[in-house]
Amino acid sequence: xxxxxxxxxxxxxxxxxxxxxxxxxxxxxxxxxxxxxxxxxxxxxxxxxxxxxxxxxxxxxxxxxxxxxxxxxxxxxxxxxxxxxxxxxxxxxxxxxxxxxxxxxxxxxxxxxxxxxxxxxxxxxxxxxxxxxxxxxxxxxxx
Amino acid sequence: xxxxxxxxxxxxxxxxxxxxxxxxxxxxxxxxxxxxxxxxxxxxxxxxxxxxxxxxxxxxxxxxxxxxxxxxxxxxxxxxxxxxxxxxxxxxxxxxxxxxxxxxxxxxxxxxxxxxxxxxxxxxxxxxxxxxxxxxxxxxxxxxxxxxxxxxxxxxxxxxxxxxxxxxxxxxxxxxxxxxxxxxxxxxxxxxxxxxxxxxxxxxxxxxxxxxxxxxxxxxxxxxxxxxxxxxxxxxxxxxxxxxxxxxxxxxxxxxxxxxxxxxxxxxxxxxxxxxxxxxxxxxxxxxxxxxxxxxxxxxxxxxxxxxxxxxxxxxxxxxxxxxxxxxxxxxxxxxxxxxxxxxxxxxxxxxxxxxxxxxxxxxxxxxxxxxxxxxxxxxxxxxxxxxxxxxxxxxx
Numbered sequence: 001x002x003x004x005x006x007x008x009x010x011x012x013x014x015x016x017x018x019x020x021x022x023x024x025x026x027x028x029x030x031x032x033x034x035x036x037x038x039x040x041x042x043x044x045x046x047x048x049x050x051x052x053x054x055x056x057x058x059x060x061x062x063x064x065x066x067x068x069x070x071x072x073x074x075x076x077x078x079x080x081x082x083x084x085x086x087x088x089x090x091x092x093x094x095x096x097x098x099x100x101x102x103x104x105x106x107x108x109x110x111x112x113x114x115x116x117x118x119x120x121x122x123x124x125x126x127x128x129x130x131x132x133x134x135x136x137x138x139x140x141x142x143x
Numbered sequence: 144x145x146x147x148x149x150x151x152x153x154x155x156x157x158x159x160x161x162x163x164x165x166x167x168x169x170x171x172x173x174x175x176x177x178x179x180x181x182x183x184x185x186x187x188x189x190x191x192x193x194x195x196x197x198x199x200x201x202x203x204x205x206x207x208x209x210x211x212x213x214x215x216x217x218x219x220x221x222x223x224x225x226x227x228x229x230x231x232x233x234x235x236x237x238x239x240x241x242x243x244x245x246x247x248x249x250x251x252x253x254x255x256x257x258x259x260x261x262x263x264x265x266x267x268x269x270x271x272x273x274x275x276x277x278x279x280x281x282x283x284x285x286x287x288x289x290x291x292x293x294x295x296x297x298x299x300x301x302x303x304x305x306x307x308x309x310x311x312x313x314x315x316x317x318x319x320x321x322x323x324x325x326x327x328x329x330x331x332x333x334x335x336x337x338x339x340x341x342x343x344x345x346x347x348x349x350x351x352x353x354x355x356x357x358x359x360x361x362x363x364x365x366x367x368x369x370x371x372x373x374x375x376x377x378x379x380x381x382x383x384x385x386x387x388x389x390x391x392x393x394x395x396x397x398x399x400x401x402x403x404x405x406x407x408x409x410x411x412x413x414x415x416x417x418x419x420x421x422x423x424x425x426x427x428x429x430x431x432x433x434x435x436x437x438x439x440x441x442x443x444x445x446x447x448x449x450x451x452x453x454x455x456x457x458x459x460x461x462x463x464x465x466x467x468x469x470x471x472x473x474x475x476x477x478x479x480x481x482x483x484x485x486x487x488x489x490x491x492x493x494x495x496x497x498x499x500x501x502x503x504x505x506x507x508x509x510x511x512x513x514x515x516x517x518x519x520x521x522x523x524x525x526x527x528x529x530x531x532x533x534x535x536x537x538x539x540x
Contacts (some may be wrong), residue, residue, distance in 0.1 A: 005341045010274055019281050043310075045295040066203065066210035101210045101301040106309065106437045 243433035352503035366458025
């Protein structure tokens with residue numbers, strides 16, 4: 001049996017830097033990495049939420065969501081609901097059900113969705129978009 | 144009175160491989176009967192992965208189904224979405240512009256590159272060649288990055304829409320994509336050379352799972368499996384859908400018909416796909432916006448039926464869509480290429496050793512999606528037998 005052809009590549013890999021890194025680590029022994037997580041494109045499809053200053057509560061995103069991840073719920077007390085939203089409801093995206101197809105973003109008649117490239121969703125707090133959406137609204141005075 | 148005759152029955156071991164098995168990456172039961180080390184018969188049992196996508200499609204509207212059909216299979220999502228979208232376009236009588244057609248081809252060929260690299264890497268892993276597997280997966284990251292730049296996600300593209308694609312590429316992105324493809328090409332050439340020269344690979348793959356040209360057509364094998372047996376079957380060449388008629392490319396065929404030929408077809412197609420993508424990106428037409436306004440597309444579809452087919456990475460994929468003039472389709476029928484390749488693969492295994500079974504199975508590039516057969520249980524006799532759909536339709540069972 002002859003010499004394995006891949007031997008050169010394997011020997012090269014012995015001396016080169018590791019190609020992957022466990023997520024929370026920033027360095028491997030002495031080699032420091034310039035990043036702490038995989039760099040992704042700025043327009044990659046990540047976590048998205050509705051801008052409630054633009055949302056009219058038309059529910060079209062809920063109707064067209066292929067994963068049934070969007071629920072329309074009333075804007076809670078203590079927030080100033082804008083006048084363009086007569087029914088005072090807003091979409092909440094359940095990120096665990098969401099498949100990130102961005103159909104809601106492209107179908108929205110008023111372009112109300114704010115898109116981010118945040119793909120790291122393992123978090124006990126933001127499991128849906130309600131906090132992010134409500135942060136776009138002003139708190140009612142005295143409420 | 145002593146015994147006059149001794150009948151020796153050969154000892155046959157029944158060996159279930161799957162549905163949960165370290166060598167198989169898909170839920171499928173291969174019930175192998177082995178005489179010593181030699182396989183004498185293999186029964187293929189499917190139905191572990193039935194998700195009811197076709198029924199789900201009837202309950203959702205036409206546009207939601209584009210994304211549902213894209214999730215029939217993770218590796219070939221863009222071709223599934225493209226096939227369904229083209230069936231809808233035939234219903235509506237819409238045709239996308241040339242730029243959209245070119246971008247669709249680029250997205251689908253990206254998917255072919257990463258799918259073929261994945262199955263070749265898995266083949267290396269099945270052979271026990273893990274360092275090759277890891278190196279291939281590392282180089283596959285380049286094409287995943289390219290797909291992320293083009294579609295916005297690494298695997299599930301969600302790129303197709305009736306009348307075009309869902310996002311355009313600008314000059315910066317186009318240059319990045321061409322650069323990534325040009326970096327990838329020498330790596331693929333290196334791996335192809337490795338598959339031709341390395342003895343470890345050759346000893347396991349050559350003359351394993353021989354499929355003759357006659358059997359390939361007789362049992363309706365499609366895709367790289369048929370092309371590895373010198374059958375020139377490719378929907379891209381026969382239908383010339385989207386921009387496949389404008390871009391120069393060749394149909395790859397090999398004469399050998401063994402597992403090695405199937406893997407080599409995939410390497411050559413990967414190289415061909417890289418060249419096609421570079422050509423398409425360099426000659427990208429600029430005849431208008433390829434991204435349709437999704438809000439202005441018609442909600443209701445006219446009455447009628449349509450049939451579309453694409454060459455997926457594993458072979459011919461067809462969609463049949465029937466509309467009765469409403470918001471939801473009346474029927475969506477999907478026929479996946481793996482159905483043909485896996486159901487009839489029992490003829491490939493006999494005569495080879497047990498260790499060859501995963502190798503032959505992986506060389507078919509299996510993708511177990513919605514595959515089911517009808518089983519009739521005779522309650523009086525307690526027997527269970529399989530019935531062909533043709534007989535079931537006639538009422539003979």
